Amino acid sequence: MKVTLISHWCFNILKKIGLFLLIVFSIVYPIFSDALERNSGWRDLPFVENAFSDVVLESEFSSGLTPALKWENPIKVWVKHDVGNEELHNHLLSLHLQQLRKLTGLSITKVSKRYEANMLIFFTKQALWKDIVRREMGEKSAENTYGSTCMFNIRSERSTSRIVQAVIVIPVDQAREQGKLVSCIVEETTQALGLKNDSDRSFPSVFNDHTPDIFLTPLDITLVKLLYSPEVKAGMNKTTLKPILIRRYKEMQRNGELDEIYSQSIYSPLRQYLGM
Template identity: 35%
Template structure:
Protein backbone atom coordinates (compact mmCIF):
# COMPACT_ATOMS: atom_id res chain seq x y z
CA UNK A 1 0.00 0.00 0.00
CA UNK A 2 1.25 3.47 -0.82
CA UNK A 3 2.28 5.68 2.07
CA UNK A 4 2.88 9.42 1.85
CA UNK A 5 3.81 12.26 4.17
CA UNK A 6 2.69 15.87 4.11
CA UNK A 7 3.85 18.87 6.14
CA UNK A 8 2.79 22.48 6.57
CA UNK A 9 3.67 25.35 8.84
CA UNK A 10 3.10 29.02 9.63
CA UNK A 11 5.84 31.27 8.30
CA UNK A 12 7.24 34.06 10.53
CA UNK A 13 7.34 36.73 7.83
CA UNK A 14 3.61 36.40 7.26
CA UNK A 15 1.92 36.00 10.64
CA UNK A 16 2.14 39.13 12.79
CA UNK A 17 1.03 39.85 16.32
CA UNK A 18 -2.20 41.81 16.50
CA UNK A 19 -2.56 44.79 18.78
CA UNK A 20 -5.93 44.03 20.33
CA UNK A 21 -6.12 41.25 22.93
CA UNK A 22 -9.17 39.71 24.55
CA UNK A 23 -9.29 37.57 27.64
CA UNK A 24 -10.65 34.10 26.94
CA UNK A 25 -12.92 33.33 29.87
CA UNK A 26 -11.81 30.33 31.92
CA UNK A 27 -8.63 29.86 29.89
CA UNK A 28 -6.89 33.12 30.87
CA UNK A 29 -5.15 33.67 27.57
CA UNK A 30 -4.60 36.70 25.40
CA UNK A 31 -5.54 36.00 21.82
CA UNK A 32 -4.48 38.28 18.99
CA UNK A 33 -7.37 39.44 16.85
CA UNK A 34 -7.74 41.19 13.52
CA UNK A 35 -7.72 44.96 13.75
CA UNK A 36 -11.09 44.92 12.02
CA UNK A 37 -13.46 42.54 10.28
CA UNK A 38 -12.45 43.64 6.79
CA UNK A 39 -10.75 40.34 5.97
CA UNK A 40 -13.90 38.33 6.58
CA UNK A 41 -16.18 40.93 5.02
CA UNK A 42 -14.04 41.21 1.89
CA UNK A 43 -15.61 39.61 -1.15
CA UNK A 44 -18.47 38.30 0.99
CA UNK A 45 -20.68 37.47 -1.96
CA UNK A 46 -17.79 35.88 -3.84
CA UNK A 47 -16.79 33.34 -1.17
CA UNK A 48 -20.40 32.26 -0.77
CA UNK A 49 -20.85 31.49 -4.46
CA UNK A 50 -20.84 27.77 -5.41
CA UNK A 51 -18.20 28.37 -8.09
CA UNK A 52 -15.83 30.04 -5.63
CA UNK A 53 -16.38 27.38 -2.94
CA UNK A 54 -15.57 24.58 -5.39
CA UNK A 55 -12.47 26.33 -6.73
CA UNK A 56 -11.23 27.19 -3.23
CA UNK A 57 -11.89 23.68 -1.89
CA UNK A 58 -9.86 22.17 -4.74
CA UNK A 59 -7.03 24.59 -3.99
CA UNK A 60 -6.85 23.81 -0.27
CA UNK A 61 -7.79 20.12 -0.19
CA UNK A 62 -6.19 18.75 -3.36
CA UNK A 63 -2.89 20.63 -3.48
CA UNK A 64 0.17 21.10 -1.28
CA UNK A 65 2.46 24.12 -1.42
CA UNK A 66 5.61 22.07 -0.78
CA UNK A 67 5.16 19.21 -3.21
CA UNK A 68 3.22 18.13 -6.25
CA UNK A 69 0.29 15.85 -5.52
CA UNK A 70 -1.95 13.41 -7.35
CA UNK A 71 -4.85 15.71 -6.37
CA UNK A 72 -6.73 13.05 -4.48
CA UNK A 73 -8.98 13.44 -1.46
CA UNK A 74 -7.09 13.04 1.84
CA UNK A 75 -9.07 12.51 5.03
CA UNK A 76 -9.24 10.42 8.18
CA UNK A 77 -11.31 7.26 8.07
CA UNK A 78 -10.42 5.90 11.49
CA UNK A 79 -11.19 7.78 14.73
CA UNK A 80 -8.64 10.38 15.82
CA UNK A 81 -7.11 9.75 19.23
CA UNK A 82 -4.92 12.62 20.39
CA UNK A 83 -2.27 12.84 23.08
CA UNK A 84 0.02 15.60 24.33
CA UNK A 85 3.74 14.95 24.53
CA UNK A 86 5.92 17.38 26.46
CA UNK A 87 9.60 17.97 25.78
CA UNK A 88 11.53 19.48 28.69
CA UNK A 89 8.36 21.25 29.85
CA UNK A 90 5.78 20.63 32.58
CA UNK A 91 2.16 19.95 31.66
CA UNK A 92 0.30 23.07 30.52
CA UNK A 93 -3.44 22.68 31.11
CA UNK A 94 -4.24 25.99 29.41
CA UNK A 95 -2.66 24.88 26.13
CA UNK A 96 -4.37 21.49 26.41
CA UNK A 97 -7.74 23.17 27.02
CA UNK A 98 -7.34 25.33 23.92
CA UNK A 99 -6.54 22.28 21.81
CA UNK A 100 -9.41 20.29 23.30
CA UNK A 101 -11.92 23.05 22.61
CA UNK A 102 -10.81 23.35 18.99
CA UNK A 103 -10.67 19.59 18.41
CA UNK A 104 -14.18 19.27 19.82
CA UNK A 105 -15.26 22.00 17.40
CA UNK A 106 -13.71 20.10 14.48
CA UNK A 107 -15.53 16.96 15.59
CA UNK A 108 -18.84 18.83 15.72
CA UNK A 109 -18.36 20.27 12.22
CA UNK A 110 -17.11 17.08 10.55
CA UNK A 111 -19.10 14.54 12.60
CA UNK A 112 -15.82 12.62 12.81
CA UNK A 113 -14.82 10.85 16.02
CA UNK A 114 -12.07 12.89 17.74
CA UNK A 115 -11.20 12.26 21.38
CA UNK A 116 -8.30 12.00 23.84
CA UNK A 117 -6.41 8.76 23.39
CA UNK A 118 -7.08 7.34 26.85
CA UNK A 119 -6.54 3.58 26.49
CA UNK A 120 -6.28 3.85 22.70
CA UNK A 121 -3.02 4.25 20.84
CA UNK A 122 -2.64 7.91 19.88
CA UNK A 123 -2.55 8.66 16.15
CA UNK A 124 -2.40 12.45 16.62
CA UNK A 125 0.56 13.50 18.74
CA UNK A 126 0.74 17.12 19.86
CA UNK A 127 4.30 18.01 20.82
CA UNK A 128 4.73 20.87 23.28
CA UNK A 129 8.32 22.08 23.34
CA UNK A 130 10.62 25.04 23.83
CA UNK A 131 11.89 27.11 20.94
CA UNK A 132 15.45 25.89 21.46
CA UNK A 133 14.30 22.27 21.02
CA UNK A 134 11.90 22.99 18.14
CA UNK A 135 14.19 21.76 15.35
CA UNK A 136 15.20 18.65 17.29
CA UNK A 137 11.58 17.64 17.92
CA UNK A 138 10.67 18.18 14.26
CA UNK A 139 13.55 16.01 13.07
CA UNK A 140 12.91 13.29 15.63
CA UNK A 141 9.14 12.94 15.41
CA UNK A 142 8.03 14.14 11.96
CA UNK A 143 8.93 13.18 8.42
CA UNK A 144 9.48 16.77 7.31
CA UNK A 145 12.09 17.22 4.61
CA UNK A 146 11.73 21.02 4.40
CA UNK A 147 15.16 22.56 4.87
CA UNK A 148 15.55 25.19 7.61
CA UNK A 149 11.99 24.55 8.74
CA UNK A 150 12.71 25.54 12.35
CA UNK A 151 13.96 28.96 11.24
CA UNK A 152 11.23 29.44 8.65
CA UNK A 153 8.20 28.54 10.74
CA UNK A 154 6.42 29.41 13.96
CA UNK A 155 4.83 25.96 14.30
CA UNK A 156 4.29 22.96 12.08
CA UNK A 157 2.07 20.00 11.39
CA UNK A 158 2.49 16.90 9.28
CA UNK A 159 0.57 13.76 8.52
CA UNK A 160 1.10 10.41 6.86
CA UNK A 161 -1.35 8.60 4.64
CA UNK A 162 -2.01 4.95 3.92
CA UNK A 163 -3.88 4.43 0.64
CA UNK A 164 -4.82 8.15 0.76
CA UNK A 165 -6.47 7.86 4.18
CA UNK A 166 -4.68 9.84 6.89
CA UNK A 167 -3.22 7.33 9.33
CA UNK A 168 -1.26 9.50 11.76
CA UNK A 169 -0.35 13.14 12.37
CA UNK A 170 2.07 15.25 14.37
CA UNK A 171 1.82 18.87 15.51
CA UNK A 172 4.82 20.69 16.99
CA UNK A 173 4.44 23.92 18.98
CA UNK A 174 7.38 25.88 20.48
CA UNK A 175 5.13 27.47 23.09
CA UNK A 176 7.55 30.04 24.53
CA UNK A 177 8.06 31.47 21.04
CA UNK A 178 4.32 31.45 20.32
CA UNK A 179 3.49 33.23 23.57
CA UNK A 180 6.05 35.94 22.78
CA UNK A 181 4.57 36.48 19.30
CA UNK A 182 0.90 36.19 20.26
CA UNK A 183 0.49 33.23 17.87
CA UNK A 184 -0.57 30.39 20.16
CA UNK A 185 -4.24 30.30 19.15
CA UNK A 186 -3.42 30.89 15.48
CA UNK A 187 -1.06 27.91 15.41
CA UNK A 188 -3.47 25.64 17.28
CA UNK A 189 -6.34 26.42 14.93
CA UNK A 190 -4.43 26.30 11.65
CA UNK A 191 -2.24 23.25 12.23
CA UNK A 192 -5.00 21.16 13.80
CA UNK A 193 -7.41 22.01 10.99
CA UNK A 194 -4.86 21.24 8.30
CA UNK A 195 -4.15 17.75 9.64
CA UNK A 196 -7.82 16.97 9.00
CA UNK A 197 -6.91 16.82 5.28
CA UNK A 198 -6.70 20.46 4.17
CA UNK A 199 -2.92 20.74 3.67
CA UNK A 200 -2.51 23.66 1.29
CA UNK A 201 -2.20 27.40 1.87
CA UNK A 202 -3.28 29.99 -0.68
CA UNK A 203 -3.08 33.77 -0.80
CA UNK A 204 -6.26 34.09 -2.88
CA UNK A 205 -8.55 31.85 -0.80
CA UNK A 206 -10.29 34.29 1.51
CA UNK A 207 -11.60 34.47 4.18
CA UNK A 208 -9.78 31.41 5.53
CA UNK A 209 -7.13 30.36 8.02
CA UNK A 210 -5.43 28.80 4.98
CA UNK A 211 -4.60 32.32 3.77
CA UNK A 212 -1.24 33.17 5.35
CA UNK A 213 -1.28 36.81 4.29
CA UNK A 214 -4.54 37.47 6.13
CA UNK A 215 -4.99 38.34 9.80
CA UNK A 216 -7.55 35.58 10.34
CA UNK A 217 -6.81 33.33 13.30
CA UNK A 218 -10.08 31.47 13.90
CA UNK A 219 -12.21 29.28 11.65
CA UNK A 220 -14.28 31.21 9.13
CA UNK A 221 -17.50 30.34 7.36
CA UNK A 222 -15.48 29.24 4.34
CA UNK A 223 -13.34 26.92 6.50
CA UNK A 224 -16.57 25.52 7.95
CA UNK A 225 -17.72 24.69 4.42
CA UNK A 226 -14.38 23.07 3.51
CA UNK A 227 -14.60 20.76 6.53
CA UNK A 228 -18.27 20.00 5.94
CA UNK A 229 -17.64 19.05 2.31
CA UNK A 230 -14.50 17.01 3.04
CA UNK A 231 -16.20 14.91 5.71
CA UNK A 232 -19.45 14.37 3.87
CA UNK A 233 -19.96 10.60 3.72
CA UNK A 234 -20.11 10.70 -0.08
CA UNK A 235 -16.51 11.93 -0.23
CA UNK A 236 -14.08 9.03 0.11
CA UNK A 237 -10.35 9.07 0.83
CA UNK A 238 -8.41 8.54 -2.39
CA UNK A 239 -11.05 9.96 -4.73
CA UNK A 240 -9.48 11.55 -7.79
CA UNK A 241 -10.22 15.13 -8.72
CA UNK A 242 -12.24 13.96 -11.73
CA UNK A 243 -14.34 11.56 -9.69
CA UNK A 244 -14.88 13.91 -6.76
CA UNK A 245 -15.97 17.03 -8.68
CA UNK A 246 -19.58 16.10 -9.53
CA UNK A 247 -20.12 14.85 -5.97
CA UNK A 248 -18.67 18.03 -4.45
CA UNK A 249 -20.82 20.17 -6.75
CA UNK A 250 -23.92 18.27 -5.61
CA UNK A 251 -22.95 18.71 -1.94
CA UNK A 252 -22.45 22.46 -2.44
CA UNK A 253 -25.85 22.72 -4.13
CA UNK A 254 -27.44 20.93 -1.20
CA UNK A 255 -25.69 23.20 1.31
CA UNK A 256 -26.94 26.21 -0.62
CA UNK A 257 -30.52 24.93 -0.67
CA UNK A 258 -30.39 24.25 3.07
CA UNK A 259 -29.22 27.79 3.78
CA UNK A 260 -25.96 26.54 5.29
CA UNK A 261 -23.76 28.59 2.96
CA UNK A 262 -25.58 31.82 3.83
CA UNK A 263 -25.33 31.02 7.56
CA UNK A 264 -21.86 29.43 7.56
CA UNK A 265 -20.16 32.25 9.47
CA UNK A 266 -22.89 32.27 12.11
CA UNK A 267 -22.71 28.49 12.43
CA UNK A 268 -18.94 28.39 12.88
CA UNK A 269 -19.05 31.19 15.45
CA UNK A 270 -21.42 29.18 17.65
CA UNK A 271 -18.75 26.67 18.66
CA UNK A 272 -15.14 26.16 19.62
CA UNK A 273 -12.78 29.04 20.26
CA UNK A 274 -14.95 31.28 18.07
CA UNK A 275 -17.71 31.23 20.68
CA UNK A 276 -15.48 32.86 23.30
CA UNK A 277 -15.31 36.03 21.23
CA UNK A 278 -19.04 36.64 20.80
Protein backbone atom coordinates in the same frame (compact mmCIF):
# COMPACT_ATOMS: atom_id res chain seq x y z
CA MET B 1 -25.33 84.66 30.65
CA LYS B 2 -22.73 84.49 27.88
CA VAL B 3 -21.25 81.31 29.36
CA THR B 4 -24.71 79.74 29.50
CA LEU B 5 -25.38 80.56 25.83
CA ILE B 6 -22.03 79.11 24.75
CA SER B 7 -22.66 75.96 26.77
CA HIS B 8 -26.11 75.60 25.25
CA TRP B 9 -24.68 76.14 21.76
CA CYS B 10 -21.94 73.52 22.33
CA PHE B 11 -24.51 71.06 23.62
CA ASN B 12 -26.67 71.49 20.51
CA ILE B 13 -23.66 71.04 18.24
CA LEU B 14 -22.59 67.88 20.05
CA LYS B 15 -26.14 66.55 19.92
CA LYS B 16 -26.29 67.12 16.16
CA ILE B 17 -22.88 65.46 15.67
CA GLY B 18 -24.01 62.50 17.74
CA LEU B 19 -27.23 62.21 15.73
CA PHE B 20 -25.27 62.41 12.49
CA LEU B 21 -22.86 59.66 13.60
CA LEU B 22 -25.79 57.51 14.70
CA ILE B 23 -27.41 57.87 11.28
CA VAL B 24 -24.13 57.08 9.50
CA PHE B 25 -23.56 54.04 11.71
CA SER B 26 -27.10 52.78 11.09
CA ILE B 27 -26.47 52.96 7.35
CA VAL B 28 -22.91 51.63 7.28
CA TYR B 29 -23.19 48.82 9.84
CA PRO B 30 -25.68 46.64 7.92
CA ILE B 31 -23.57 47.06 4.79
CA PHE B 32 -20.36 46.21 6.67
CA SER B 33 -22.00 43.30 8.45
CA ASP B 34 -23.35 41.88 5.21
CA ALA B 35 -19.97 42.37 3.53
CA LEU B 36 -18.29 40.52 6.38
CA GLU B 37 -20.69 37.61 6.12
CA ARG B 38 -20.34 37.28 2.36
CA ASN B 39 -16.68 38.31 2.14
CA SER B 40 -14.79 37.10 -0.92
CA GLY B 41 -17.32 34.70 -2.30
CA TRP B 42 -17.53 31.78 0.13
CA ARG B 43 -21.18 31.62 -0.92
CA ASP B 44 -20.07 31.42 -4.55
CA LEU B 45 -19.70 27.86 -5.88
CA PRO B 46 -16.85 28.46 -8.40
CA PHE B 47 -14.88 30.31 -5.71
CA VAL B 48 -15.38 27.43 -3.26
CA GLU B 49 -14.40 24.87 -5.92
CA ASN B 50 -11.12 26.70 -6.55
CA ALA B 51 -10.43 27.03 -2.83
CA PHE B 52 -11.09 23.31 -2.30
CA SER B 53 -8.67 22.44 -5.08
CA ASP B 54 -6.00 24.77 -3.69
CA VAL B 55 -6.29 23.71 -0.05
CA VAL B 56 -7.22 20.02 -0.29
CA LEU B 57 -5.72 18.78 -3.56
CA GLU B 58 -2.44 20.69 -3.61
CA SER B 59 0.47 20.29 -1.21
CA GLU B 60 2.89 22.80 0.28
CA PHE B 61 5.93 20.68 -0.46
CA SER B 62 5.13 19.03 -3.81
CA SER B 63 4.00 20.22 -7.22
CA GLY B 64 0.81 19.18 -8.99
CA LEU B 65 -2.48 17.89 -7.65
CA THR B 66 -2.73 15.03 -5.19
CA PRO B 67 -5.72 12.81 -4.31
CA ALA B 68 -7.97 13.89 -1.44
CA LEU B 69 -6.62 12.77 1.93
CA LYS B 70 -8.98 12.36 4.87
CA TRP B 71 -9.48 10.44 8.09
CA GLU B 72 -11.92 7.56 7.98
CA ASN B 73 -11.08 6.04 11.36
CA PRO B 74 -11.47 7.59 14.84
CA ILE B 75 -8.80 10.12 15.79
CA LYS B 76 -7.07 9.50 19.10
CA VAL B 77 -5.09 12.50 20.34
CA TRP B 78 -2.06 12.33 22.63
CA VAL B 79 -0.62 15.59 23.94
CA LYS B 80 2.93 16.14 25.23
CA HIS B 81 3.76 19.27 27.25
CA ASP B 82 7.34 20.53 27.53
CA VAL B 83 6.23 23.93 28.85
CA GLY B 84 4.00 25.40 31.53
CA ASN B 85 0.33 26.42 31.27
CA GLU B 86 -0.60 22.82 30.54
CA GLU B 87 -4.20 23.30 31.69
CA LEU B 88 -4.70 26.34 29.43
CA HIS B 89 -3.19 24.66 26.37
CA ASN B 90 -5.30 21.55 26.92
CA HIS B 91 -8.43 23.65 27.23
CA LEU B 92 -7.76 25.69 24.08
CA LEU B 93 -7.07 22.50 22.16
CA SER B 94 -10.17 20.75 23.51
CA LEU B 95 -12.41 23.63 22.49
CA HIS B 96 -11.14 23.56 18.92
CA LEU B 97 -11.34 19.78 18.70
CA GLN B 98 -14.94 20.12 19.83
CA GLN B 99 -15.66 22.26 16.77
CA LEU B 100 -13.80 19.90 14.43
CA ARG B 101 -15.72 16.94 15.85
CA LYS B 102 -19.00 18.65 15.05
CA LEU B 103 -17.96 19.75 11.55
CA THR B 104 -16.54 16.39 10.44
CA GLY B 105 -18.64 13.85 12.32
CA LEU B 106 -15.39 12.11 13.29
CA SER B 107 -14.78 10.56 16.67
CA ILE B 108 -11.98 12.68 18.16
CA THR B 109 -10.88 11.76 21.68
CA LYS B 110 -7.82 12.25 23.87
CA VAL B 111 -5.79 9.31 25.12
CA SER B 112 -3.23 9.14 27.91
CA LYS B 113 -0.74 6.79 26.25
CA ARG B 114 1.28 7.63 23.16
CA TYR B 115 0.98 4.11 21.72
CA GLU B 116 -2.82 4.47 21.72
CA ALA B 117 -2.72 7.63 19.60
CA ASN B 118 -2.72 8.40 15.89
CA MET B 119 -2.49 12.18 16.35
CA LEU B 120 0.47 13.46 18.36
CA ILE B 121 0.55 17.07 19.55
CA PHE B 122 3.64 18.60 21.14
CA PHE B 123 3.46 21.88 23.07
CA THR B 124 7.17 22.57 23.33
CA LYS B 125 9.76 25.35 23.29
CA GLN B 126 11.78 26.86 20.47
CA ALA B 127 15.01 25.30 21.74
CA LEU B 128 13.55 21.80 21.32
CA TRP B 129 11.23 22.03 18.39
CA LYS B 130 13.63 21.32 15.53
CA ASP B 131 14.81 18.13 17.22
CA ILE B 132 11.21 17.05 17.79
CA VAL B 133 10.30 17.79 14.18
CA ARG B 134 13.34 15.82 12.97
CA ARG B 135 12.49 12.84 15.18
CA GLU B 136 8.77 12.78 14.47
CA MET B 137 8.57 14.04 10.87
CA GLY B 138 12.00 13.50 9.33
CA GLU B 139 15.00 15.53 8.22
CA LYS B 140 13.25 17.21 5.30
CA SER B 141 10.62 18.66 7.62
CA ALA B 142 13.31 19.76 10.08
CA GLU B 143 14.89 21.84 7.32
CA ASN B 144 11.60 23.71 6.94
CA THR B 145 11.48 24.86 10.57
CA TYR B 146 13.35 28.02 9.59
CA GLY B 147 10.75 30.69 8.96
CA SER B 148 7.92 28.52 10.30
CA THR B 149 6.03 29.26 13.51
CA CYS B 150 4.59 25.78 14.00
CA MET B 151 4.28 22.62 11.88
CA PHE B 152 2.11 19.62 11.10
CA ASN B 153 2.71 16.42 9.20
CA ILE B 154 0.28 13.75 8.02
CA ARG B 155 0.89 10.22 6.83
CA SER B 156 -1.55 8.35 4.65
CA GLU B 157 -1.89 4.85 3.25
CA ARG B 158 -0.46 4.80 -0.25
CA SER B 159 -3.17 2.47 -1.55
CA THR B 160 -6.20 4.25 -0.07
CA SER B 161 -5.05 7.84 0.71
CA ARG B 162 -6.65 7.49 4.14
CA ILE B 163 -4.81 9.48 6.81
CA VAL B 164 -3.43 7.17 9.47
CA GLN B 165 -1.23 9.50 11.54
CA ALA B 166 -0.68 13.18 12.20
CA VAL B 167 1.99 15.05 14.15
CA ILE B 168 1.69 18.67 15.26
CA VAL B 169 4.53 20.60 16.90
CA ILE B 170 3.93 24.02 18.48
CA PRO B 171 6.90 25.86 20.05
CA VAL B 172 4.82 27.86 22.51
CA ASP B 173 7.35 30.58 23.30
CA GLN B 174 7.91 31.27 19.61
CA ALA B 175 4.18 31.20 18.82
CA ARG B 176 3.36 33.54 21.72
CA GLU B 177 6.10 35.94 20.70
CA GLN B 178 4.46 36.23 17.28
CA GLY B 179 0.93 36.34 18.69
CA LYS B 180 0.10 33.05 16.99
CA LEU B 181 -0.49 30.48 19.73
CA VAL B 182 -4.24 30.20 19.10
CA SER B 183 -3.66 30.43 15.35
CA CYS B 184 -1.21 27.51 15.52
CA ILE B 185 -3.68 25.34 17.42
CA VAL B 186 -6.50 26.11 14.99
CA GLU B 187 -4.60 25.96 11.72
CA GLU B 188 -2.35 22.96 12.35
CA THR B 189 -5.05 20.69 13.79
CA THR B 190 -7.42 21.59 10.96
CA GLN B 191 -4.77 21.07 8.28
CA ALA B 192 -4.01 17.69 9.84
CA LEU B 193 -7.51 16.63 8.76
CA GLY B 194 -6.42 16.78 5.12
CA LEU B 195 -6.70 20.50 4.33
CA LYS B 196 -2.99 20.43 3.86
CA ASN B 197 -2.07 23.41 1.71
CA ASP B 198 -1.85 27.15 2.30
CA SER B 199 -3.34 29.28 -0.46
CA ASP B 200 -3.21 33.01 -1.14
CA ARG B 201 -6.34 32.64 -3.29
CA SER B 202 -8.44 31.42 -0.38
CA PHE B 203 -9.74 34.49 1.42
CA PRO B 204 -10.59 34.99 4.20
CA SER B 205 -9.05 31.82 5.58
CA VAL B 206 -6.68 30.47 8.22
CA PHE B 207 -5.02 28.69 5.29
CA ASN B 208 -3.96 32.05 3.84
CA ASP B 209 -0.77 33.38 5.44
CA HIS B 210 -1.64 36.92 4.37
CA THR B 211 -4.91 37.23 6.29
CA PRO B 212 -5.23 37.97 10.01
CA ASP B 213 -7.76 35.20 10.69
CA ILE B 214 -7.02 32.98 13.68
CA PHE B 215 -10.36 31.16 13.86
CA LEU B 216 -12.04 29.07 11.17
CA THR B 217 -13.78 31.40 8.72
CA PRO B 218 -17.02 30.57 6.88
CA LEU B 219 -14.91 29.52 3.89
CA ASP B 220 -12.77 27.22 6.05
CA ILE B 221 -15.84 25.60 7.59
CA THR B 222 -17.35 25.10 4.14
CA LEU B 223 -14.18 23.33 2.97
CA VAL B 224 -14.04 21.08 6.05
CA LYS B 225 -17.70 20.11 5.68
CA LEU B 226 -17.27 19.37 1.97
CA LEU B 227 -14.19 17.21 2.54
CA TYR B 228 -15.96 15.25 5.26
CA SER B 229 -19.17 14.74 3.33
CA PRO B 230 -19.86 10.97 3.22
CA GLU B 231 -19.86 11.07 -0.58
CA VAL B 232 -16.25 12.29 -0.65
CA LYS B 233 -13.85 9.38 -0.35
CA ALA B 234 -10.13 9.40 0.34
CA GLY B 235 -8.20 8.96 -2.90
CA MET B 236 -10.65 10.81 -5.15
CA ASN B 237 -9.09 13.11 -7.74
CA LYS B 238 -10.27 16.50 -8.96
CA THR B 239 -12.27 15.11 -11.89
CA THR B 240 -14.13 12.60 -9.73
CA LEU B 241 -14.72 15.15 -6.98
CA LYS B 242 -16.13 17.95 -9.13
CA PRO B 243 -19.73 16.67 -9.58
CA ILE B 244 -19.82 15.47 -5.97
CA LEU B 245 -18.76 18.87 -4.62
CA ILE B 246 -21.27 20.69 -6.82
CA ARG B 247 -24.10 18.39 -5.73
CA ARG B 248 -23.16 18.60 -2.04
CA TYR B 249 -22.75 22.39 -2.11
CA LYS B 250 -26.15 22.87 -3.74
CA GLU B 251 -27.67 20.56 -1.15
CA MET B 252 -26.15 22.75 1.58
CA GLN B 253 -27.77 25.76 -0.08
CA ARG B 254 -31.20 24.11 -0.26
CA ASN B 255 -31.34 22.70 3.26
CA GLY B 256 -30.11 25.89 4.96
CA GLU B 257 -26.83 24.33 6.05
CA LEU B 258 -24.89 27.04 4.23
CA ASP B 259 -26.80 29.75 6.09
CA GLU B 260 -25.68 28.29 9.43
CA ILE B 261 -21.98 28.37 8.58
CA TYR B 262 -21.48 32.05 9.37
CA SER B 263 -22.85 31.52 12.89
CA GLN B 264 -20.69 28.41 13.31
CA SER B 265 -17.67 30.61 12.59
CA ILE B 266 -18.62 33.55 14.82
CA TYR B 267 -19.86 31.41 17.72
CA SER B 268 -17.23 28.67 17.73
CA PRO B 269 -16.44 27.27 21.21
CA LEU B 270 -12.86 28.61 21.15
CA ARG B 271 -13.89 32.05 19.95
CA GLN B 272 -16.61 32.28 22.59
CA TYR B 273 -14.18 31.26 25.34
CA LEU B 274 -11.70 33.95 24.31
CA GLY B 275 -14.45 36.56 23.97
CA MET B 276 -13.54 37.34 20.38
